[in-house]
Amino acid sequence: MGGVAEACVFLGAVLAYLWFLVIPLPWTGVVLLAAVVFSWRRRALGVAALGLGWNELVVSLRAWRALWIVCTLLFLSLGYRFVFRWSALEHGLVYLAWSAAQQVVYQSMTYMPLRQQLRKAVLAAGLAGLAFALVHAPNPVLLPATLVWGIVSSLLFERCRSVWGLALMQMMLSSMLTWVTPPELHQDFRIGPYYYEGSAATFAPPIEAPRPGR
Helix, strand or coil: CCHHHHHHHHHHHHHHHHHHHCCCCHHHHHHHHHHHHHHHHHCCCCHHHHCCCHHHHHHHHHHCHHHHHHHHHHHHHHHCCCCCCHHHHHHHHHHHHHHHHHHHHHHHHHHHHHHHHCCCHHHHHHHHHHHHHHHCCCCCCHHHHHHHHHHHHHHHHHHCCCHHHHHHHHHHHHHHHHHHCCHHHHHHHCCHHHHHHCCCCCCCCCCCCCCCCC
8 A cells, every 4th residue: 555545544544533433432443553553563663663762862852952942941931830740740741651652653654654655755744744633623722733743743753763752842832732722722632522522531731730729
């Protein structure tokens, strides 16, 4: 299967799961996970190829240093009142793990197949970012944010293949997005049918600022 076709089929499967299966049949997500593992084995993707190596994380600190500096300064400036609390640290670590899982699937199942078939990294990143945004519909905050981050993260991955670096950066960016947008607009990062139901969030915000009475 060509890279573009594989990325499109996977996107369709994810959207079908989020919109039609996740509420009545959540266990069907195992099929998606099995498809991801099968694709990794078929393409012989190891730890390094998937971007899960620790050495690459160290390299990313140098390769993306300008972005690291800006993100870290903004993160600490906006969240200095609560990011050092134990509850915030615990929640941040959980979201970091989720971000790593999200990024390894996104990069390996969307950007990498597109990049393999398309000559230009910018084109592959743009299409991958669009797919990333569609998965986060209809949230009005996440749609534009994930479009931009999907493109940027793919281009960063092109330069240095570090999922852990992307996950850490995503955790900081997501936290800041939660802090600067109204709760009634971001809806605790709910997506798909969850956005309309107002029930359990599919994507819980990483480090949530304390609200009055909490």
